[in-house]
Amino acid sequence: MPAHLIDGRALAAKVRDEVAAEVEGLGHVGLATVLVGDDPASHVYINLKQKHAREAGIDARDLKLPAETTEAELLATIDELNADDAVDGVLVQLPLPDHLDEARVIEAIDPRKDIDGIHPYSAGCLYLGRPTLVPGTPLGIMRMLAEYEIETSGARAVVVGRSAIVGKPMAHLLLQANATVTICHSRTEDLERHTLDADILVAAVGRLHLIGADMVKAGATVIDVGMNRTEDGLFGDVDPDAMELAAYMTPVPGGVGPMTIAMVLKNTATAARVRRGLVSGIS
Secondary structure (H helix, E strand, C coil), rough: CEEEEEEEEEHHHHHHHHHHHHHHHHHCCEEEEEEEEECCHHHHHHHHHHHHHHHHHCEEEEEECCCCCCCHHHHHHHHHHHHHCCCCEEEEEECCCCCCCCHHHHHHHHHHHHCCCCCCCHHHHCCCCCCCCCCHHHHHHHHHHHHHHCCCCCCEEEEECCCCCCHHHHHHHHCCCCCCCEECCCCCCHHHHHHHCCCEEEECCCCCCCCCCHHHCCCCCEEEEECCCEECEECCCCCCCHCCCCCEEECCCHHHHHHHHHHHHHHHHHHHHCCCCCCCCCC
């Protein structure tokens, strides 16, 4: 029997409705996005975030800076947003132009406003098992697993990918949900020896069909984070034929992608609640 598709679009709409209700209760939630340069994909992502933020009632500020913006100018802009009490969340769209130091820029964001969850403080809290603001993609995947009642406790989870925004935080979240976690990557030897053990398989490398159908355990849950653009369209890291073996699987597109943006908005509302002292969080 083919896998049950995990509908990321429908769940993302549900999350956005939840955010809208939170925003209405708070009265005001502010988000500032910062885009430097003219990267086409980044423009698409920022426009989607702005659109969905406004639809949820968030006061969304859209700052687009020229590619030649200096690091000092960008850091000054971030300082202004950090100090602005009307701004609850700050998101600097990555990648940045080559002349800008991404690590320094990320560290300049107030951790209380780090809705991408990529500040070293946010990453450190997640590592210690005290998550504050978590990157949207792994956070969205955990929401998917919960929504579809996919058991994590005691499950064998394999995360293929070790990026700071998906692979590493994904592994920590699964570990904190009592899964037994293995982290693999594109250079792991005999990758299928690991993936065939996975009750939950998360593929987040960015290599077209890196995971073949014969590398998926029967009855597994497969979360495909990959977004590989080809002449024939958009495809994931997992061969679609794996749907014949998996119990649950995310489609590409329409799976993880919509959830990432929805959870960034959820983080914005969370940051607003923490900053107002309504929930415990970042000191």
